[in-house]
Amino acid sequence: MELNQNVLDRFRLDGKVAVVTGAAGNIGSHSAEAFAQVGANVAIVDLPVCLDRSKEVAKRLADQYGVKAMAYGCELTDEKQVAAMFDQIEADFGSVDVVHDNAGVGGSPTPDIEEWDGEHNMAHIDHWRQVININLVSIYIVAVAAARVMKREGHGGSIVITGSLAGQNVNQGPLWQTQDDSSYGTAKAGVLYFTKHFASQVIRYGIRVNSLSPGYCYSPGLHSGFPKEVLDVYDHSQPIDRMMQVEELQAAILFLASDASTYCVGTDLLVDGGHKNW
């Protein structure tokens, strides 16, 4: 394969089409901004109820970086909606080159065993299923639909899946309390396995699949229900002694999405402030 001689140029995505899910949210909107900064046209995807916020993100990126940016409302756990969305993006942009498969929700801050007790029994299993459905099943649906379009277009592509430190380590809670419930970490562990498995299947079509695992990065959508004591632990549970700023993920996303990482196939890139060093 022919690589651009200048290593910095390999990060560029001029004229490529990048699709970002969960792009009305914290990490997704910053991922879309990073893609726009290196010249990609961007499809901003989030829930239909977030369409206004998605449109705001799209407008800001188009105004600021002169790229084409459009917003789409889609329930990503619904495979029919996802297939229709990719067909629409292909019709609007002409191609799909990069997909950041990123949307997700938080788990419950209450340990499973507490919620299994008494009358809240069924509420908990419903919540657990919902987190697995959004954080694991929808990741699968989006990745397969994206690869299907890339395979049909015949030019390869790059899929970046958002995993998590929580898929590798149990989230630590304050000493007086056990951790959050297991739904989130179980889904993310599945996402990391799926990335390696799917990457091995689709590399033959020139489609690379890799995952990015952030450590603790404060996002109101994910963390607003968490008690202050838990957030305090997140703040101080890594050698760097602070939570991540979302901008600190942008270069890592670009690395995996672009020709800067042509030999990464099923790689997980952990950005955790040293959390796993302990």
Ligand SMILES: NC(=O)c1ccc[n+]([C@@H]2O[C@H](COP(=O)([O-])OP(=O)(O)OC[C@H]3O[C@@H](n4cnc5c(N)ncnc54)[C@H](O)[C@@H]3O)[C@@H](O)[C@H]2O)c1
């Ligand atoms: N913030 C962190 O510390 C952190 C750490 C590790 C991994 N992550 C992962 O990063 C990703 C983005 O999280 P974030 O921090 O930006 O949170 P966020 O809440 O700001 O963004 C998540 C977005 O996903 C969207 N979404 C949720 N369910 C959806 C569905 N069914 N269909 C379509 N869109 C849906 C939400 O509307 C939201 O805009 C998630 O997968 C999360 O698990 C976050």
